[in-house]
Amino acid sequence: MSNPLLSVSGLGISTVQDPRTLVNSVSFEIMPGEAVGVVGESGSGKTLTALSILGLLPRGVAIAGGSIIFNGTDLTKADPETMRNLRGSDISMVYQDPMTALNPVMKLGRQLLEVIESHEKLDDGSVARVEAALREVGIPQVERAMESYPHEFSGGMRQRVMIAMALLLSPKLLIADEPTTALDVTIQQQILALVSEQRRKRDMSMLWITHDLGVVANLVDRLIVMYAGNIVEAGTVQEIFTNPQHPYTHGLLSSLPSRTDKSRKRLTSIPGVPQKPWLVGNTCGFAPRCFKVTAECTASAPKLVGSLEKSVACFHPMGDK
Amino acid sequence: MSLNIVNVEKRYLNRASGTTINALNGVSIKVEVGQTLGIVGESGCGKSTLARAVVGLEVPSAGSITWDGKVIDNKAKDRLKSHHSQVQLVFQDPYSSLNPRQQIENSIAEAIEVHGLVAKDKITDRVTELLVMVGLDPDLRNRYPHQLSGGQRQRVCIARALSAEPKLLVLDEPVSALDVSVRAEVMNLLIDLRKNLGLTYIFISHDLAMIRYISDVIAVMYLGKIVEFGTWEEIIENPVHPYTKALIAAMPDHSIIGDPTMLARTLEGEVPDPVNLPSGCSFHSRCALAVPSCSIIAPTLREISNGHLVACSEV
Numbered sequence: 001m002s003n004p005l006l007s008v009s010g011l012g013i014s015t016v017q018d019p020r021t022l023v024n025s026v027s028f029e030i031m032p033g034e035a036v037g038v039v040g041e042s043g044s045g046k047t048l049t050a051l052s053i054l055g056l057l058p059r060g061v062a063i064a065g066g067s068i069i070f071n072g073t074d075l076t077k078a079d080p081e082t083m084r085n086l087r088g089s090d091i092s093m094v095y096q097d098p099m100t101a102l103n104p105v106m107k108l109g110r111q112l113l114e115v116i117e118s119h120e121k122l123d124d125g126s127v128a129r130v131e132a133a134l135r136e137v138g139i140p141q142v143e144r145a146m147e148s149y150p151h152e153f154s155g156g157m158r159q160r161v162m163i164a165m166a167l168l169l170s171p172k173l174l175i176a177d178e179p180t181t182a183l184d185v186t187i188q189q190q191i192l193a194l195v196s197e198q199r200r201k202r203d204m205s206m207l208w209i210t211h212d213l214g215v216v217a218n219l220v221d222r223l224i225v226m227y228a229g230n231i232v233e234a235g236t237v238q239e240i241f242t243n244p245q246h247p248y249t250h251g252l253l254s255s256l257p258s259r260t261d262k263s264r265k266r267l268t269s270i271p272g273v274p275q276k277p278w279l280v281g282n283t284c285g286f287a288p289r290c291f292k293v294t295a296e297c298t299a300s301a302p303k304l305v306g307s308l309e310k311s312v313a314c315f316h317p318m319g320d321k
Numbered sequence: 322m323s324l325n326i327v328n329v330e331k332r333y334l335n336r337a338s339g340t341t342i343n344a345l346n347g348v349s350i351k352v353e354v355g356q357t358l359g360i361v362g363e364s365g366c367g368k369s370t371l372a373r374a375v376v377g378l379e380v381p382s383a384g385s386i387t388w389d390g391k392v393i394d395n396k397a398k399d400r401l402k403s404h405h406s407q408v409q410l411v412f413q414d415p416y417s418s419l420n421p422r423q424q425i426e427n428s429i430a431e432a433i434e435v436h437g438l439v440a441k442d443k444i445t446d447r448v449t450e451l452l453v454m455v456g457l458d459p460d461l462r463n464r465y466p467h468q469l470s471g472g473q474r475q476r477v478c479i480a481r482a483l484s485a486e487p488k489l490l491v492l493d494e495p496v497s498a499l500d501v502s503v504r505a506e507v508m509n510l511l512i513d514l515r516k517n518l519g520l521t522y523i524f525i526s527h528d529l530a531m532i533r534y535i536s537d538v539i540a541v542m543y544l545g546k547i548v549e550f551g552t553w554e555e556i557i558e559n560p561v562h563p564y565t566k567a568l569i570a571a572m573p574d575h576s577i578i579g580d581p582t583m584l585a586r587t588l589e590g591e592v593p594d595p596v597n598l599p600s601g602c603s604f605h606s607r608c609a610l611a612v613p614s615c616s617i618i619a620p621t622l623r624e625i626s627n628g629h630l631v632a633c634s635e636v
Binding site for chain 2: 189237
């Protein structure tokens, strides 16, 4: 078996002043060519985990411990120069909102050329490279698109430009933070198909962040479920969907309306609201909402145990069906 | 008592460019009391414009909307007020639809006072009753919106809408902005309230799974028109219009996992610009069944089986 491309181990993220834990000891691996999904609700720490890989944590938030090994280098100890070289070439990112991620007053062709320019010298072939990248993601009339501004495109087309930009220097790892959330369902489906095709063609690794389980069901190989700053469950897509072990994952899956149930029976709901990560302390963060809670759950924090195919952090997992 | 929408059109003039945005292009639909009508469609299909027209926030450019036999007329203030005592709207974003500087008790009490439904000294009791009705602890009454979670805020918005004692509730994407784990609770609440208060709902969403779950009848909208209409079972189990079929194919299906070919089953292209509507059938530019006549003749809704209507000449 090959070495992982990315290995995150014991990663903690907290606020700098008046330290509050936002992400608590997260560990996972991504193999070369593997696509991993991170599912969680707002505040679960999924976006911060992704941003920390790129060294792009917002001001006032910092890595509090652990390591992020990418291709043999610990990114938590890397200097700004190394990170600049990695970003956009070895690791690139697609954001949720292309309108704020693209420069509104710069022509698209120029913005894509800048990506090349920041890593290598521009030459006669650079423009052709950018045009080819745009063509590959399905942008029509590429020559005209090069001369256009972001506002002249629809949301779906802007997201395609973002993907072209992210793929331009053939990254080994693509990080995507809810890139289809703002799009209509049929356009979302188009973007998912495009990304899925590109990743297979390039044998690229992918980290896909989402709050929507339906989006990743047919897109990724493995899933990580985050809750209140912790990984509560991880495993293959097959295992997570058909045999969820954590009561949170189980609750989340059964709260979704079925598309086949004719009787339209009452939705199973999870009472309460998500816990703040810094209030979890040495307990199970899901305990206040869990139907299987016991004294054990608030006395200590369960550890994530199991294999790459299937692991869970729970004292009372659901058990096999 | 029923809501009758007849040939409603809505056009917005863009003064800067001198162009016209065609938001609604002839929508007719009847909602019987006690029924839940689900309206599904993508952004720009006119579903929110229709919702706003039903509560009198927009005046149709043509056509009429009548509730209980009375035409909704937002020029007559008194009549609009009496309309609002019967028809209320819940918006998608519960944060921007509540006054951030107003305690939630006052937000709810204001609506009660406007409609003069309860004696002044009984308003506090009525607010308590409404908070309990939507599953909130009455002790939260003095909180400000930012002190509540998204789910709690949406419950406040529902309580405020109910304070007018409406018969018809228009719900415009009421759970889309909420965390996944709290959506189910709000959906269950809406279903309980419908039963206990005998409410009629218009439930608007882009999420066909939620529409399927709550609706008696479903209308599918595309570019300001209804392209298919029928009972929820007919629309979900037996869709006929190619657009409805594409929407259903794009619905998340948790029974099929790890199959990338599932992603390829979708429409090509994008929704055309509502400024320059396509000639003929507005869906023809993306339709796999389109024949030359589709770009000339606009299909009208026709009944293909009992209560199942479709606007397509090729099915």
